Amino acid sequence: MLSSVKKYVFRKFRDSETKRHELNYLFWECTTRCNLNCLHCGSDCSKDSLHPDMPAEDFLKAIDTIKNIPQNFTVVFTGGEPLLRKDIEFCGKELRKRGFKWSIVSNGHLYDKERHISLLNAGIGALTISLDGLKESHNWLRNNEKSFDKVINAIELASSSHRINFDIVTCVNQRNINELQQIRELLISKNAKAWRLFTIIPIGRAAHNSDLLLTDNQFVQLMDFIVECRKSKEIDVKFSCEGYVGKYESLVRDSYFFCRAGINIGSILIDGSISACPNIDRTFSQGNIYTDNFYEVWKDKFQVFRNRKWTKIGQCESCKDFKDCLGNGFHNWHGGKKNVLVCHNEKIEKNAKN
Amino acid sequence: MYIRCVELLLIMIYECYQFYVNSVILFRKLLDSGIYCIIIKIIDMKRNILRKIIGGISLTSVMFVFQACYGTPQDFGFDLLVQGQVKSKTSGLPIKGIKVSVVNNMQYEMTDEEGRFSFYTERFGSLKLRFQDIDSTENGLYINKDTILTDLDRNVYLAIDLEEK
Numbered sequence: 001m002l003s004s005v006k007k008y009v010f011r012k013f014r015d016s017e018t019k020r021h022e023l024n025y026l027f028w029e030c031t032t033r034c035n036l037n038c039l040h041c042g043s044d045c046s047k048d049s050l051h052p053d054m055p056a057e058d059f060l061k062a063i064d065t066i067k068n069i070p071q072n073f074t075v076v077f078t079g080g081e082p083l084l085r086k087d088i089e090f091c092g093k094e095l096r097k098r099g100f101k102w103s104i105v106s107n108g109h110l111y112d113k114e115r116h117i118s119l120l121n122a123g124i125g126a127l128t129i130s131l132d133g134l135k136e137s138h139n140w141l142r143n144n145e146k147s148f149d150k151v152i153n154a155i156e157l158a159s160s161s162h163r164i165n166f167d168i169v170t171c172v173n174q175r176n177i178n179e180l181q182q183i184r185e186l187l188i189s190k191n192a193k194a195w196r197l198f199t200i201i202p203i204g205r206a207a208h209n210s211d212l213l214l215t216d217n218q219f220v221q222l223m224d225f226i227v228e229c230r231k232s233k234e235i236d237v238k239f240s241c242e243g244y245v246g247k248y249e250s251l252v253r254d255s256y257f258f259c260r261a262g263i264n265i266g267s268i269l270i271d272g273s274i275s276a277c278p279n280i281d282r283t284f285s286q287g288n289i290y291t292d293n294f295y296e297v298w299k300d301k302f303q304v305f306r307n308r309k310w311t312k313i314g315q316c317e318s319c320k321d322f323k324d325c326l327g328n329g330f331h332n333w334h335g336g337k338k339n340v341l342v343c344h345n346e347k348i349e350k351n352a353k354n
Numbered sequence: 355m356y357i358r359c360v361e362l363l364l365i366m367i368y369e370c371y372q373f374y375v376n377s378v379i380l381f382r383k384l385l386d387s388g389i390y391c392i393i394i395k396i397i398d399m400k401r402n403i404l405r406k407i408i409g410g411i412s413l414t415s416v417m418f419v420f421q422a423c424y425g426t427p428q429d430f431g432f433d434l435l436v437q438g439q440v441k442s443k444t445s446g447l448p449i450k451g452i453k454v455s456v457v458n459n460m461q462y463e464m465t466d467e468e469g470r471f472s473f474y475t476e477r478f479g480s481l482k483l484r485f486q487d488i489d490s491t492e493n494g495l496y497i498n499k500d501t502i503l504t505d506l507d508r509n510v511y512l513a514i515d516l517e518e519k
Contacts, residue, residue, distance in 0.1 A: 025422050076425045096435070096474065103426035113460065120461050121473035125429025160460070163476040165427045194427065241423040258420075265422045279424055329423065 003250070010256050011323065018263050018306050022070045023298050025260070027267035028059055029278045030091070031080040035109050037143045040171055040206040051270045056091045062268055062289035063100070065296070074101040074126070078278055080270075083110040089122035096123040103127060108154035109147060116157040120164070127166040129154050133176035134183060140175060141212075152190065159191040167194035169240070172222050173212045180225050187235055194236040197226060201242070201342050203279070203334060216347040216354075223348065226252040243332065243344035244325035261330040262286075262305020266298055274298070276305055279331045305330065314339025321345055436503075437472035438512030440465050440485060442494065449496065449516060451489045457482035457500070480504045485514055495519040 031053040034041075063075070075095055082088055082104050095102045103126035104119070111129070132141040135148040142148075158166040168187055170176070176183070180197075187195055199219065200212045214222065223245060229237035230251070239245065239252040241259065249256050261276035262284075269275055273285035274297045284304060287297035304310070311327025316339075319325065325345065327333065332341040421427050440452045448469025455462035456475050463473045475481065481503040487496040496516040503510055 025420075025425060027422070027425065072428060074426075074429055076422070078424070093472075101429040101431060103429055105424065105426055117461055120475070121463055123433065123435070123474035125431060125433070126426040128426040161476070163433055165429055167427050198423075241421070255420075260420060260422065264420070265425075277422055277424055331423075 007256065007324065010258075014258050017258075017260075021299070021302065021306060022264055023066070023266050023295075024070050024072050024074070024264040025266070026063070026073070026075050027078050027265070027278050028054075028075055029079065029267065029269045030054060030059070030077050030082050030088070031085055032270045033084050034079060034081045034107075035084060036081070036107055036147065038107075038205070039141050039143055039209055040173070040200045040212050041204050053085055054268075054270055054272065056087050056094070058272070058289065059091070059268060060094055062272075062294040063095075063098070065294045067295060069099050072101075074103060076103050076105060078105045081107055081109065083115060089118050092119070092122035092124060101125045106130075106154070107142070107147070108151040109144070111150070111154035111157065113157060116154075116161070120161060124164060127158055127164050129158065129166065129168055130170070131155065131168050131183065131187070132171050132173075134179050134186070137175040137179065141171070141173065155187070155190045155192055159193070166192075167196055167236075168192050169196045169198060171198045171200050171212075172214065173200055174214070174218075175211065177214065177218050177221065180222075184229060184235065184237065192235060194238075196238055196240050197222065198240045198242060199342075199344075201332065203331075203341070214347075216351040219344070219347040220351045223248045223252055241329070243328045243342065244321065246321060246345040246348050248348065249324075257325065259326065259329045262302045266302075268294070276302075277331060281331075281334045281337075284330075284333075311340070315343060315346070316340055432477050433474045434477045434506055435472065435474050435509040436481070436483070436512070437510070438470070438514060440469040440471070440514045440516060442496070443515040443517045449487075449493055451487075451493045452496070452516070453484075453486040453488045455484045455486065457484050477506055479506070481506060483512075485516060487516070 032051050033053070077088060077091070083106055088104070092102050103124060105128045108129040108131075129151060131151050132138045138148045138151070139145050155168065158164050170183060172180070184195065199214055199222070200206045202213060206212050223239070226237055226239050227248065229235070238254065239248075241253065241257065244257040245252060261280060265276050267275050267278050268289055269278060269282070269285070272289040273282065274287040274289060274292065274294060275282070275285045286301040287294075308326045311333065312322060316322055316325075316327050328340050328343060334341055440449050440454070441447060442449055448465075448467070450465055450467050450469060452465040452469070452471075453462055454465065454471045454473075459475070461473065461475055463471045465471050483501045483503065485499045485501070487493075487498065495518060497519055499514065499516055501512065501514070
C-alpha cells in the first residue's frame with residue numbers, strides 16, 4: 001500500500017519535473033579521440049577521430065546563451081577521452097568564471113599526479129573513473145595491458161582529495177560478473193566511496209561481442225549482488241539509471257527509475273548537435289550550436305524527450321509497467337525506433353519464470 | 355430609449371478600454387519597479403516548495419541532486435578561488451616562478467611573468483599557503499613566506515611581498 005502511494009507520488013513528481021524542463025546537467029562531447037580501444041565502446045571512438053575537437057570558444061559561446069543559471073547546474077566533459085585535450089583546464093576555469101560547475105568522465109589512463117593537481121587548480125568538482133574488473137578482465141575489456149595500473153593510480157589520487165566528489169563505474173560482463181565481490185573489496189581498500197554498476201547495451205563495438213552481454217540469470221545475479229552490498233555502508237553501491245528494473249527498483253538505487261535525458265540533461269556533441277545524453281541515437285538531435293541558439297533550442301524543443309508516449313510501441317505497447325518505465329532509458333531507442341533495444345525488467349521476469 | 359442604450363454601451367466600452375489601458379500601465383510600472391520580478395519569485399518559491407514536498411513524500415529528495423547514467427556525481431562546490439600577485443619587497447616588481455602551494459595538500463601553482471597566481475582549492479576552516487623560491491637565482495633569490503588565511507567565506511585575493519635574500 002505504502003509502496004503504491006510512493007510510486008503514485010513519484011509519478012506526479014516526475015511529471016512535474018518533465019513539465020518544468022530545467023537544464024541541470026550538460027554533457028559536452030569535447031573530443032571523440034580516445035587513447036584506448038575498448039571492446040564495449042558505444043561510440044566507436046578511435047585514436048584518429050573523423051571529427052576535430054570542438055574549439056573551446058565555440059562551446060563557451062553556446063553556453064553563454066543560458067539565461068538564469070539553474071540550480072545545481074553542472075557541465076560534464078565527456079568523449080572520447082577528455083583528458084586528451086590540453087585545454088580542459090582552460091575550459092574549466094572559463095566555466096567557473098561564469099558560475100558553472102564542471103566535472104569529467106575519464107578512463108583514468110592519463111590521470112596522473114600533475115594532471116590531478118592542474119584539474120583541481122582549475123576548479124574540477126566531480127569525476128567518474130571506469131574500472132571494469134580485476135587486472136586481467138579490466139585490461140581485456142579496455143584492450144590495453146597498462147590500463148588497470150593506471151586506473152588504480154587515478155583512483156588513489158581522486159580519493160586523496162576531499163574536494164572531488166568521485167565515483168567508479170563498472171560495466172558488468174561475462175568476464176567480471178563473478179569477481180564483483182573482489183572488485184568491491186579492492187575499491188574499499190582504495191578508499192573509494194561510491195561505485196555504480198552498469199550493463200553493456202549492444203550498440204557500437206559491443207553489438208558484435210556476446211561475451212559482453214549478460215544472460216537473464218546473470219542480470220538477476222547482478223541485482224541480488226547490489227541489494228546485498230547496499231546493506232553495508234562501507235561503499236555506496238548502486239545500479240546505474242540505465243533502465244527500469246521492476247521489483248528491484250527501490251532496492252538497487254536511491255530513487256525510482258527516471259530517465260532525465262532531454263528533461264534535465266542536455267548535451268553538445270562533437271559536431272555541435274544539441275541533444276540529451278551522448279549515447280542516445282544521434283537522429284534525436286534537436287538543433288546545432290552552429291546554426292541555432294542553444295538555450296532557445298533547449299527551452300522550445302525536446303518534445304520527443306518530454307512526451308514519451310511514442311515509446312508505447314513494440315513490446316512496450318502492452319507492458320503493465322509502462323507508466324513507471326516510460327520505454328526504459330532513452331539510449332535504448334535506436335535505428336527505426338520500433339521497439340526498445342533492451343528491457344531490463346523482461347530479463348528479471350523471464351528469469352523468475354525459469 | 356434606444357439612444358440611451360447606445361450611450362450606456364459606449365460608456366461601458368470606454369470604461370473597459372480605460373481599465374485595460376490602466377492595467378497595462380500598472381503592469382509596466384510593476385515591471386519597471388521590480389515588483390513583478392518579486393511576485394514571480396514568490397510564485398516560483400511556492401512551486402519549488404511544493405516540488406520538494408512532493409519529492410519528499412515519494413522519499414526521493416535525492417532526485418534533486420541526480421546523476422546522469424553516463425555522467426559524474428554532482429559537485430557540491432566546497433572550494434574557493436585563491437588568487438593574487440607576488441612582488442619583490444625591495445623593487446616592487448612582480449616575481450615569476452614562485453611556487454605557491456597549499457600546506458598539507460599536494461596542490462600548487464607557479465607564478466607567471468606578472469607574478470600572478472590563481473587556483474581553486476578545498477574550503478577548510480583555515481588555509482596555510484607557502485610561497486617558495488625554487489628556481490635558485492633564475493628570477494632572483496627570495497626568502498620563503500607562509501600565510502595563514504582564516505576568513506574563507508568568499509574568494510581570496512592576496513598581494514604578497516617577498517624579501518630578497
